[in-house]
Amino acid sequence: MRVIPFVTVAALLATGASAGPNLLTNGSFEDTTNFVNQSNDTMDLPVGSTLMPGWTVAGSHYLSWIGPTSPWGLTASNGSYFLDLTGYIAGPPFSGLTQTISTNPGSAYQLSFDLGSSSLWGLPSAIQASAGSASKLFTSTLTGSNNWEAETLNFTATGSTTVISLIGAVGYNDIGLDNVSVQLGNGPPPSMPEPASLVLLGFGAAGIVLARRGRI
Numbered sequence: 001m002r003v004i005p006f007v008t009v010a011a012l013l014a015t016g017a018s019a020g021p022n023l024l025t026n027g028s029f030e031d032t033t034n035f036v037n038q039s040n041d042t043m044d045l046p047v048g049s050t051l052m053p054g055w056t057v058a059g060s061h062y063l064s065w066i067g068p069t070s071p072w073g074l075t076a077s078n079g080s081y082f083l084d085l086t087g088y089i090a091g092p093p094f095s096g097l098t099q100t101i102s103t104n105p106g107s108a109y110q111l112s113f114d115l116g117s118s119s120l121w122g123l124p125s126a127i128q129a130s131a132g133s134a135s136k137l138f139t140s141t142l143t144g145s146n147n148w149e150a151e152t153l154n155f156t157a158t159g160s161t162t163v164i165s166l167i168g169a170v171g172y173n174d175i176g177l178d179n180v181s182v183q184l185g186n187g188p189p190p191s192m193p194e195p196a197s198l199v200l201l202g203f204g205a206a207g208i209v210l211a212r213r214g215r216i
Contacts, residue, residue, distance in 0.1 A: 020183055020184050021183070022181045022182065022183060023101045023102070023103075023109075023181075023182040023183065023184075024054065024099055024101060024164065024180055024181060024182050025053060025054030025055075025099065026052065026053045026054035026055065027054075027179065027180040027181050028076070028078045028079045028081070028082075028178060028179050028180070029052065029065060029079075029081045029082060029083060029178065030079040030080065030081055031052075031053040031054070032067075032081065033053060034051040034052065034053070035065060035067070035081075037067065040070050040071055040072075041066065041067035041068065041069040041070040042064050042065065042066050042067065042070055043064070043065045044062045044063070044064055044065075044087060044088065045057045045062055045063055045064075045065060046062045047059060047060070047061070047062065047095065049062075052065060052097070054099055055097045055098070055099050056097060056098050056099070057095060057096075057097050058095070058096045058097055058098045058165065058167060059085070059093065059094055059095035059096035059097075059167045059168060060092075060093030060094065060095070061086075061087050061089065061092075061093045061094055061095045062087045062095055063083055063084065063085055063087055063095035063096070063097065064083065064084040064086075064087050064088065065081065065083055066081065066082055066083065066084055067080060067081055068080040068081070072121075072174075073118075073120060073145055073146065074116070074118060074121075074145075074146050074174065074176065075146055076178050077114040077116065077148035077176075077178040077179050078114065078178055078179035079178075081178075082116065082176055082177065082178040083097070083176065083177040083178065084116075084174055084175060084176060084177075085127070085167070085168030085171070085175040085176075085177060086168060086171050086172070086173055086174060086175050090122075090172055090173050091171075091172055094167065094168025094169065094171065094175060095167075095168055096127070096128075096165065096166050096167030096168055097165075097166060097177075098163055098164060098165045098166075099163075099164050100161050100162070100163050100164070101161065101162055101164060101182060102160065102161055103132075103157035103159065103160065103161060103162040104157060104160075105157055105158055105159055105160065106156065106157065106158075107156070107157050107184065107185075108154065108155075108156050108184070108185030109131070109154070109155055109156070109157060109162075109182055109183065109184060109185050110152055110153070110154050110155075110182070110183055110184075110185045111129060111131045111152065111153040111154075111155065111164060111180075111181070111182050112150065112151065112152045112153075112179075112180070112181045112182075112183075113127075113129065113150075113151055113166060113177060113178070113179060113180040113181070114148040114149065114150055114151070114176070114177070114178045114179040114180075115127055115138055115140045115148070115149045115150075115151050115175075115176065115177065116140075116146075116147065116148050116149075116174065116175070116176015116177065116178065117140040117141070117142055117147045117149070117174065117175075117176065118144070118145055118146055118147060118174045118176075119143045119144060119145065120145050120174075121172060121173035121174035122171065122172025122173050122174065123140075123141055123142075123143070123172075124139050124140060124141045124170055124171070125139070125140045125170065125171045125174060125175045125176065126138060126139040126140070126168070126169040126170035126171065126175070127151075127166055127167065127168060127169060127175060127177065128165075128166075128167045128168075128169045129151065129153050129165070129166050130163070130164070130165040130166075130167075131153055131155040131162055131163075131164050131165075131182070132155055132156075132157060132158055132159070132162045132163065133155070133158060134153055134154070134155035134156075135153075136153050137169055138151040138153075139170065148176065148178065148179075150179075154185060164180075164182060166180065
């Protein structure tokens with residue numbers, strides 16, 4: 001008689017939800033279909049612009065979409081392109097961007113992004129991140145010429161769509177943004193049967209397999 005390990009049944013029941021693909025379009029700003037090098041491998045986009053696929057420029061100022069050959073001593077955290085939410089001016093006002101995604105009401109999600117800072121261009125750097133009713137200020141004070149700090153904001157969807165917003169809040173000549181993602185959160189595992197029921201389920205699964213072999 002071959003006994004099926006009970007732990008296999010329990011482990012199968014305890015499997016919870018896992019994060020899926022990025023729900024955002026063009027999260028690392030690598031879709032350069034409409035990118036035009038205006039100078040210094042940089043393109044400035046005014047408030048309201050939708051030229052960057054998937055995104056709408058927001059905030060109070062234009063943003064700078066920067067490529068890999070710019071002279072600023074800054075590089076992307078993911079891929080070759082990134083954003084500077086200060087544009088070409090020092091200090092406020094700042095820019096940002098928004099994107100609306102489809103969500104399931106009541107489901108947990110996680111917004112993640114990389115916040116860029118540089119002691120060469122002024123510290124600190126900060127971004128106000130919002131996802132539906134959830135909002136948080138993220139600040140980087142890392143010293144160094146080209147820093148990227150991973151940030152996360154957990155939220156629960158309240159509707160069939162959710163607006164993702166990332167707006168520059170504090171900075172001087174650099175508020176970097178790159179590698180933006182929204183994924184399903186890791187929710188709790190499915191409801192587990194009572195211990196007695198779980199034992200019966202284990203023996204039941206073993207009995208089914210053994211019965212198929214013709215004998216116990």
